[in-house]
Amino acid sequence: MNTTTSSPFPKVVIIGAGFGGLKAAKSLAGKPVQVTLIDRNNYHLFQPLLYQVATSLVSTDAIAYPVRRILRGKPNLDFLLATVRSVDLAARTVHTFTGDVPYDALLLAVGGETNFFGLDSVAEHGFGLKTLDDANAIRNHLLKQFEQAITEPDPSIRQALLSFVIAGGGPTGVECAGAISELIRMSLLKDYPSIHQDEIKVILMEAADHLMGQMPANLGQFTVEKLTEKHVDIHLKAIVSRYDGFTVELKDGRRIPACTLIWAAGVRASHLLDSLHLEQDKMGRVKVTPNLNVADHPEVFLIGDAAALNDADGHPLPMVAPVAMQQADVAVRNILHQFAGQPLESFTYHDPGIMATIGRSQAVAVIGGRTFQGFIAWVLWLVVHIAQLIGFRNRLVVLTDWAWTYLFSEGSNRLIGPE
Amino acid sequence: MNTTTSSPFPKVVIIGAGFGGLKAAKSLAGKPVQVTLIDRNNYHLFQPLLYQVATSLVSTDAIAYPVRRILRGKPNLDFLLATVRSVDLAARTVHTFTGDVPYDALLLAVGGETNFFGLDSVAEHGFGLKTLDDANAIRNHLLKQFEQAITEPDPSIRQALLSFVIAGGGPTGVECAGAISELIRMSLLKDYPSIHQDEIKVILMEAADHLMGQMPANLGQFTVEKLTEKHVDIHLKAIVSRYDGFTVELKDGRRIPACTLIWAAGVRASHLLDSLHLEQDKMGRVKVTPNLNVADHPEVFLIGDAAALNDADGHPLPMVAPVAMQQADVAVRNILHQFAGQPLESFTYHDPGIMATIGRSQAVAVIGGRTFQGFIAWVLWLVVHIAQLIGFRNRLVVLTDWAWTYLFSEGSNRLIGPE
Numbered sequence: 001m002n003t004t005t006s007s008p009f010p011k012v013v014i015i016g017a018g019f020g021g022l023k024a025a026k027s028l029a030g031k032p033v034q035v036t037l038i039d040r041n042n043y044h045l046f047q048p049l050l051y052q053v054a055t056s057l058v059s060t061d062a063i064a065y066p067v068r069r070i071l072r073g074k075p076n077l078d079f080l081l082a083t084v085r086s087v088d089l090a091a092r093t094v095h096t097f098t099g100d101v102p103y104d105a106l107l108l109a110v111g112g113e114t115n116f117f118g119l120d121s122v123a124e125h126g127f128g129l130k131t132l133d134d135a136n137a138i139r140n141h142l143l144k145q146f147e148q149a150i151t152e153p154d155p156s157i158r159q160a161l162l163s164f165v166i167a168g169g170g171p172t173g174v175e176c177a178g179a180i181s182e183l184i185r186m187s188l189l190k191d192y193p194s195i196h197q198d199e200i201k202v203i204l205m206e207a208a209d210h211l212m213g214q215m216p217a218n219l220g221q222f223t224v225e226k227l228t229e230k231h232v233d234i235h236l237k238a239i240v241s242r243y244d245g246f247t248v249e250l251k252d253g254r255r256i257p258a259c260t261l262i263w264a265a266g267v268r269a270s271h272l273l274d275s276l277h278l279e280q281d282k283m284g285r286v287k288v289t290p291n292l293n294v295a296d297h298p299e300v301f302l303i304g305d306a307a308a309l310n311d312a313d314g315h316p317l318p319m320v321a322p323v324a325m326q327q328a329d330v331a332v333r334n335i336l337h338q339f340a341g342q343p344l345e346s347f348t349y350h351d352p353g354i355m356a357t358i359g360r361s362q363a364v365a366v367i368g369g370r371t372f373q374g375f376i377a378w379v380l381w382l383v384v385h386i387a388q389l390i391g392f393r394n395r396l397v398v399l400t401d402w403a404w405t406y407l408f409s410e411g412s413n414r415l416i417g418p419e
Numbered sequence: 420m421n422t423t424t425s426s427p428f429p430k431v432v433i434i435g436a437g438f439g440g441l442k443a444a445k446s447l448a449g450k451p452v453q454v455t456l457i458d459r460n461n462y463h464l465f466q467p468l469l470y471q472v473a474t475s476l477v478s479t480d481a482i483a484y485p486v487r488r489i490l491r492g493k494p495n496l497d498f499l500l501a502t503v504r505s506v507d508l509a510a511r512t513v514h515t516f517t518g519d520v521p522y523d524a525l526l527l528a529v530g531g532e533t534n535f536f537g538l539d540s541v542a543e544h545g546f547g548l549k550t551l552d553d554a555n556a557i558r559n560h561l562l563k564q565f566e567q568a569i570t571e572p573d574p575s576i577r578q579a580l581l582s583f584v585i586a587g588g589g590p591t592g593v594e595c596a597g598a599i600s601e602l603i604r605m606s607l608l609k610d611y612p613s614i615h616q617d618e619i620k621v622i623l624m625e626a627a628d629h630l631m632g633q634m635p636a637n638l639g640q641f642t643v644e645k646l647t648e649k650h651v652d653i654h655l656k657a658i659v660s661r662y663d664g665f666t667v668e669l670k671d672g673r674r675i676p677a678c679t680l681i682w683a684a685g686v687r688a689s690h691l692l693d694s695l696h697l698e699q700d701k702m703g704r705v706k707v708t709p710n711l712n713v714a715d716h717p718e719v720f721l722i723g724d725a726a727a728l729n730d731a732d733g734h735p736l737p738m739v740a741p742v743a744m745q746q747a748d749v750a751v752r753n754i755l756h757q758f759a760g761q762p763l764e765s766f767t768y769h770d771p772g773i774m775a776t777i778g779r780s781q782a783v784a785v786i787g788g789r790t791f792q793g794f795i796a797w798v799l800w801l802v803v804h805i806a807q808l809i810g811f812r813n814r815l816v817v818l819t820d821w822a823w824t825y826l827f828s829e830g831s832n833r834l835i836g837p838e
Contacts, residue, residue, distance in 0.1 A: 042562065042835045059480040066833040068610035075612075081566045081835070098570060132836065143461065147500045151517060191487035193494075414485040416461045416500070417551065 007034035013103035020304035020324030021109030029074040053135035055179040112305035115266030125245035126261035163258035168265030169206025171356035177204040178359035205238040219364040281308040290346035303327035426453035432522035439723035439743030440528030448493040472554035474598040531724035534685030544664035545680035582677035587684030588625030590775035596623040597778035624657040638783040700727040709765035722746035
């Protein structure tokens with residue numbers, strides 16, 4: 001099956017409608033290629049705000065947007081809602097559960113998934129935070145803990161129900177811990193007056209001896225201080241070894257009763273890449289040339305979390321959206337160069353910085369080599385995300401709603417719904 | 420288990436946080452009773468706009484709101500998230516899957532559910548439209564039909580995928596048919612350029628020979644005209660007898676290929692009432708005295724869709740929100756009268772009218788005995804629903820978002836998500 005209409009142009013198939021894949025598809029609009037963008041979901045997800053869905057702050061459609069609407073009116077761009085089974089590099093064909101899609105050039109922008117580092121018990125009983133399903137599951141779970149706690153007669157079980165562990169002291173873990181603590185203290189304690197605030201434990205665990213490892217040490221220290229003010233307990237050098245849904249076991253033997261474990265401690269490339277039988281790094285990323293394609297299959301390009309490439313200093317590029325989006329531009333140009341018989345460009349990463357909120361009103365940021373912390377960093381965070389959402393959503397009212405909710409309200413999406 | 424704190428006041432248990440039950444609970448705030456409101460969901464659902472979630476117009480949290488937030492700061496009101504198994508009238512105890520709840524007075528506000536009139540095949544393969552799960556399932560299903568249609572090589576299957584049957588020519592069916600037709604023509608056809616508008620069939624079936632049976636005949640005729648303008652095919656005297664998911668079979672032998680059947684042809688009282696072994700009418704409603712309680716169990720009150728009561732002319736009261744809300748006031752006063760040893764009041768229904776939209780910009784309404792149709796009726800519909808949503812949501816921004824989306828936008832909640 002081939003969903004593209006017959007076209008004289010070469011066929012480009014893009015797998016993944018995340019930041020990288022979507023940007024690549026949009027860049028190919030009007031170019032002399034016929035593009036099929038494949039994703040297993042019919043929406044693009046604004047992942048940086050996923051923790052806000054998980055903590056009841058905003059509704060799903062504030063951070064997810066239908067791909068077809070984004071591609072509307074661009075005749076050389078097709079979308080196919082399908083789950084990819086495998087890629088036949090020799091036959092230049094993508095096998096999906098909906099049929100086969102042949103390509104002349106393939107762009108793998110399949111993104112990342114939660115990396116449980118082989119801890120099966122954590123994968124089984126803990127929560128990742130990479131998909132909308134993850135976020136909905138966390139939201140439902142958090143609310144159910146409170147519903148169960150108020151009718152639980154056993155004090156030790158009640159304590160476990162009201163203990164929330166987040167593993168991973170990077171931006172995702174920090175934002176998640178801050179938001180959960182605020183959700184509980186600003187909203188849930190008002191809704192459950194029989195629960196006292198001293199019964200609540202929000203614990204952030206980090207394997208290293210500092211938070212926000214990608215940032216200078218003073219920002220990590222600032223993050224610890226602000227999270228502590230927000231009643232988050234920080235456990236450093238805490239390495240999770242096992243979790244059964246009730247007790248978090250650490251490598252040093254400590255055991256922490258908690259019915260909630262959110263795993264924000266690692267990301268790896270999508271397992272889909274394993275089926276390609278190409279050389280991968282330890283994060284599952286496929287090694288690419290500086291041109292972002294595969295040495296033995298120059299018609300196959302990879303970007304973002306799917307691609308293993310080092311920066312100028314020899315360090316692996318981080319698995320973050322700016323890498324994916326910058327690589328999308330180069331990959332698109334190289335695909336067009338390749339069809340035109342022109343030489344390919346090399347990719348160079350321009351690091352725009354990194355930022356993370358610590359609840360509402362506090363943040364840490366590194367932008368253009370300068371560090372920011374506190375309220376000014378939070379304003380920067382807000383400006384950057386509003387700017388990104390405008391480009392993404394293009395619907396001012398929904399954006400206003402999001403901004404209003406985020407700034408002035410406690411949010412209302414505390415619905416225990418489907419997962 | 421009893422979730423209420425020990426209280427010197429008599430215990431009132433309300434089952435159901437719909438329009439009636441929620442209003443009753445709020446009315447009992449500060450009164451000399453200890454109230455436990457039980458619902459299987461943690462949210463109140465604004466059912467009149469359910470069809471807007473089903474047709475991707477608004478997001479879930481625009482029409483659902485956490486019950487605990489509504490009851491916040493009212494110390495004599497408790498909420499229990501629980502599914503009721505049965506009621507032991509003799510022991511004055513509600514059995515839930517979360518434990519037992521004793522009562523001194525019981526208010527059954529359990530509402531209605533879709534009435535498939537014994538058509539098991541329709542119940543199995545068709546969609547009701549009474550719950551948030553229903554609405555999400557319909558939204559996902561509608562979008563999946565288009566995704567499947569564009570890759571479907573068999574023209575007859577493609578036709579069935581693009582045929583949408585709504586059974587029931589009352590307000591719910593009319594609103595649903597109009598909204599589906601508008602969703603397809605205003606949005607989906609732009610997203611699926613390979614589908615031609617002539618391939619789309621939206622069919623509204625009604626067993627009687629006219630639409631909007633509760634309204635004067637001229638409004639039913641107006642509804643037919645406006646729906647026809649909106650490309651909805653009206654099949655009158657069409658009685659569904661069977662549905663296998665692919666073909667709607669009618670009693671007169673007609674067979675209409677359609678992969679979608681939405682059943683808006685009937686409502687009955689919740690099956691929970693069957694376990695009470697009290698006298699019920701053919702809609703499953705329990706017969707109540709004019710005081711809204713049960714003759715043999717005067718401490719048991721029923722309101723709304725759960726209660727069978729005739730109006731002054733001897734006609735059964737309709738299963739609509741205004742009945743439930745007016746009865747909530749009388750039931751609450753009678754519960755307090757009963758505890759105080761005072762005589763009970765009789766219920767009299769004051770019909771505020773009935774209204775239905777026919778897509779955006781057209782509606783029909785009967786208010787205070789006067790009939791309205793067209794744009795003026797639609798403005799009335801809008802004013803009434805905005806007024807109700809303000810009381811319900813109390814969040815002006817979200818309301819603005821809803822109104823904006825409804826008035827000026829095509830909505831964006833076209834996400835195929837969890838059901």
